[in-house]
Amino acid sequence: MQQREVMVATDLDRTLIYTRAAFGNANPGKVCVEEYEGQPLSYMTVTAAERLEILAETSAVVPVTTRTIEQFQRIRLPGGPWPYAVTSNGGSILRNGLPDRRWRSALDARVRAECATLVEVRAELRARVDESFALRLRExxxxxxxxxxDQDRLPAGFLADWDAWCRPRGWSASQQGRKIYAMPTPVCKSHAVREVRHRMLDSGELRAGSPLLAAGDGSLDAEMLITADAAIRPRHGELEQRNWTHPRVAITAASGIRASEEIVDFFLGAAVPR
Structure with a gap:
């Protein structure tokens, strides 16, 4: 077993991988990393893909996403397969592609004890929307x-009002692109990343004292970025719109898909011996 010197926890959508709508002004050489219903959906630049493969040779790379397990499994990320991955915003930990039932059972128990039910939250959200701006509601x-x-038709103040309702009930609201999430507070990427790190240290897969690096673009990534030893975010997305900064979080010079190259280079700078 090769012991890794660095752990890298990275968001995927609009951090490492991009749909065409999220490319920005760039039109780089690209590789398709996800298909949906037989059609290409998400891409990486050739440069970012090649460098991610190099990173995976030396570091414990852990994909961390708000996608469900099924949605994550559509992605063919260069450098895989991954011993660990975090999906559902921390709701699931995958070990060699299989969900860890003990993690999910403990999380479900905490959500039941601390938060309003998903049925209650979904019913309230449905009562607040109409077809003029709401396209789909999903669990x-x-x-x-x-x-x-429809972002152009979203009423001003909708997100803030919805978040204000959620907070006293153990939930929070955030927006990433066209999606407005309602998330129980215990369901958090950083909690799952911490658990994965403990397991890799205990098993010897990760060297004791090795740094944790992270990347992400949205509010759901913020705690993960703050708790890392060093982190980076792209110059786009929800955190950019909020002008969110932190002393240990770098910001890319580029926005759009080119930002992914800077993100992987940031990881490589700490992971690859010079």
């Missing part, structure tokens, strides 16, 4: 729900 992994909206 994910029996954990959280999200609303797909």
């Amino acid at each position: 994910a992994d029996d954990l959280f729900c999200y609303l797909v909206v």
Whole structure:
């Protein structure tokens, strides 16, 4: 077993992988990393893909996503397969592609004890929307729900009002692109990343004292970025819109798909011996 010197926890959508709509002004050489219903959906630049493979040779790379297990399994990320991955915003930990039942059972128990039910939250959200701006309302992994909206028609103040309702009930609201998420507070990427790190240290897969690096673009990534030893975010996305900064979080110079190259280079700078 090769012991890794660095752990890298990275968000995927609009951090490492991008749909065409999220490319920005760039038109780089690209590789398709996800197909949906037989059609290409998400891409990486050739440069980012090649460098991610190099990173995976030396570091414990852990994909961390708000996608469900099924949605994550559509992705063919260069450098895989991954011994660990985190899906459903921390709701599921995958070990060699299989969900860890003990983690999910403990998380479900905490959500039941501390939060309003998903049924209650979804019913309240449905009562607040109409077809003028709400396109779809979905549940994910029996954990959280999200609303797909027409951003041009979204009423001013909707997100803030919805978040204000959620907070006293143990939930929070955030927006990433066209999706407005309602998430139970215990369902958090950083909690799952911490658990994965403990397991890899205990098993000897990760060297004791090795740094944790992280990357992400949205509010659901913020705690993961703050708790890392060093982190980076792209110059786009929800955190950029909020002008969110932190002393240990770098910001890419580029926005759009080119930002992914800077993110992987940031990881490589700490992971590859010079």
